[in-house]
Amino acid sequence: MLSPVFADRARILVSGGSGGDGASSFRREAHVPRGGPDGGDGGRGGSVILLVEPGMTTLGDFKRQRHFRAAAGGRGAGRKAHGKNGADIVIRVPPGTVVRSHPDGAWIGELLEAETRLVVAKGGRGGRGNVYFASATHRAPTHAEKGTPGEEGWVELELKLIADIGLVGAPNAGKSTLLAALTEARPEVGAYPFTTLTPNLGVIAFDEDHRAVIADVPGLIEGAHEGKGLGHHFLRHVERTRVIVGVVDGAAREPVEEWRAVLDELRLHDPALAERPMPLVVTKLDLPEVGERWPELRDALRTDAVEPMAVSAHDGTGLEVLRLALSAALAEAAIAEAAQPPETEMRVHRFDPMAESWEVLAEGHDLRVRGRRIETTAARTDFENAESRDRFWRLLERLGIDVELRRLGAGTGTTVHIGPAELEWGDDD
Ligand SMILES: Nc1nc2c(ncn2[C@@H]2O[C@H](COP(=O)(O)OP(=O)(O)OP(=O)(O)O)[C@@H](O)[C@H]2O)c(=O)[nH]1
Ligand SMILES: [Mg+2]
Structure with missing residues (x-):
C-alpha cells in the first residue's frame, strides 16, 4: 500500500571523489642505473549517481542523510601501476524526481522510469603518470598529473507525482472514496469539501501483470486555474497522467453544471487537457435520488467520445465496469504514446558556457x-x-x-x- 504523499523536496550535498594523482617514477633494474619512466595513472574518483527505485514514493529518507560523498581514486604507482578507481555512490530516488542545482535552480535532469540513472557529481579524473609524457626527445620526464577534484555541490530534489490515472472533479464529488474502493489506499474521506489537501496515491491491480497508479487530486472549483482552491497546484501533475477520469458528484445540486465548471478549469489551465479522452464517472449511485436522476444525467453528460458510467463506492455497483474502462483507456493511451515521441523520456541538459572559452x-x-x-x-x-x-x-x-x-x-x-x-x-x- 502506498501512503499519501506529495510534492516532496529535499536538498542534498553531493561530492564526487577526487581522482588519484598520477605517479612520477622510474624503473629500477639491477644493471640499469636509471630506467625509463614507469609512473602509472591515478584512478578516477567515484561519482554520485541517482537511480530510480520504482517502489519509492517519498523523499523522506533524505531528511536524515544530507551529504553523499563518493570515494577518491587511488594514486598511481611505479611499474605503471594504475590507482584503484573510487567506488560510486548510488542514491535511490522515487520515480518522478526532478533534479536541479542549488542555489541557481538550473535544471539537471528528471528521473522517471525504473533503471534511469543520473550522475549528479562526477568523480575527478585520475592524473596521468609520467610514463605518458615520455617522448623521443624527452625520455625521462618527471612530470605527472595530479588527479582533479570531483564535482561537488548542492542539488535540490523535487518529487513530482506521476500517476497513470488522475481523478479530477469538484470538491466532495467522491474522488477519495472512489480511490479507496479501487485500491488499497485509505485516504481521508469527509462529508465536506476540501477534505483532500494533497493528492493520495493508490495502486490498482487489473491482473497480475497490469497495475497502475491512481491519484486523486484536491477538488477543483471555479477559478482554480488562477489559484482558487487547492486543486490549482496539482493541475500540472494531472497533466502528466496518462488518463484523466472525470468524477461527477451524482448527489450535487447541479451535477452537470458542476462538472462543466471543472472542465472549464481544466481548459483554462491547458486547452489540451480538456480535449483528452476522459472517462466520466457519476458517483453515489446507491443514493435513491441519484438512481432516479441517473438516466437524465447520462444523457446530459454523454458525448460522441464518452459514454458516462455510474458507480457506488459504497455498495460496489459499477466498479467492475469502471475497472475495465480504466484498463482500456490505459491501453489506448499506451498506443497513442507509442505513436509520438515519449514525453517521459529523460531529458538531460548540461549547459557549460565555459567549456571552450576563457x-x-x-x-x-x-x-x-x-x-x-x-x-x-x-x-x-x-x-x-x-x-x-x-x-x-x-x-x-x-x-x-x-x-x-x-x-x-x-x-x-x-x-x-x-x-x-x-x-x-x-x-x-
Ligand atoms: N452514499 C455515498 N456517499 C459517497 C459515495 N462516495 C463518496 N461519498 C460521500 O461523499 C462525501 C465526499 O467524499 P470524498 O471521497 O471525501 O470526496 P472527495 O471528492 O475526495 O472530496 P474532496 O477531497 O473534498 O475534494 C463523503 O461524505 C463520502 O462518504 C458513494 O458512493 N455513496
Ligand atoms: Mg478527497
Whole structure:
C-alpha cells in the first residue's frame, strides 16, 4: 500500500571523489642505473549517481542523510601501476524526481522510469603518470598529473507525482472514496469539501501483470486555474497522467453544471487537457435520488467520445465496469504514446558556457583566469614540479592567456588565480 504523499523536496550535498594523482617514477633494474619512466595513472574518483527505485514514493529518507560523498581514486604507482578507481555512490530516488542545482535552480535532469540513472557529481579524473609524457626527445620526464577534484555541490530534489490515472472533479464529488474502493489506499474521506489537501496515491491491480497508479487530486472549483482552491497546484501533475477520469458528484445540486465548471478549469489551465479522452464517472449511485436522476444525467453528460458510467463506492455497483474502462483507456493511451515521441523520456541538459572559452578578471589586486579547460589543467598540475609548471605555462601561451594577463597589468609579484591554483607572476617565467 502506498501512503499519501506529495510534492516532496529535499536538498542534498553531493561530492564526487577526487581522482588519484598520477605517479612520477622510474624503473629500477639491477644493471640499469636509471630506467625509463614507469609512473602509472591515478584512478578516477567515484561519482554520485541517482537511480530510480520504482517502489519509492517519498523523499523522506533524505531528511536524515544530507551529504553523499563518493570515494577518491587511488594514486598511481611505479611499474605503471594504475590507482584503484573510487567506488560510486548510488542514491535511490522515487520515480518522478526532478533534479536541479542549488542555489541557481538550473535544471539537471528528471528521473522517471525504473533503471534511469543520473550522475549528479562526477568523480575527478585520475592524473596521468609520467610514463605518458615520455617522448623521443624527452625520455625521462618527471612530470605527472595530479588527479582533479570531483564535482561537488548542492542539488535540490523535487518529487513530482506521476500517476497513470488522475481523478479530477469538484470538491466532495467522491474522488477519495472512489480511490479507496479501487485500491488499497485509505485516504481521508469527509462529508465536506476540501477534505483532500494533497493528492493520495493508490495502486490498482487489473491482473497480475497490469497495475497502475491512481491519484486523486484536491477538488477543483471555479477559478482554480488562477489559484482558487487547492486543486490549482496539482493541475500540472494531472497533466502528466496518462488518463484523466472525470468524477461527477451524482448527489450535487447541479451535477452537470458542476462538472462543466471543472472542465472549464481544466481548459483554462491547458486547452489540451480538456480535449483528452476522459472517462466520466457519476458517483453515489446507491443514493435513491441519484438512481432516479441517473438516466437524465447520462444523457446530459454523454458525448460522441464518452459514454458516462455510474458507480457506488459504497455498495460496489459499477466498479467492475469502471475497472475495465480504466484498463482500456490505459491501453489506448499506451498506443497513442507509442505513436509520438515519449514525453517521459529523460531529458538531460548540461549547459557549460565555459567549456571552450576563457576570460581574465581582476579581483582586487589579483587576477583570475576563468575557463573550463585552463582551470581543469591547473587543477591537474603539480606546481612544485618545474617540468609540470613549464607545461602549464606553455598552455597559457598557446591559448593567449599570458598576453591578456600582461595587458591587465600582471607584473612581478601579481597573484594569479586559476581554478584551485594560486600562482605568483615572475618576470623570468
Ligand atoms: N452514499 C455515498 N456517499 C459517497 C459515495 N462516495 C463518496 N461519498 C460521500 O461523499 C462525501 C465526499 O467524499 P470524498 O471521497 O471525501 O470526496 P472527495 O471528492 O475526495 O472530496 P474532496 O477531497 O473534498 O475534494 C463523503 O461524505 C463520502 O462518504 C458513494 O458512493 N455513496
Ligand atoms: Mg478527497
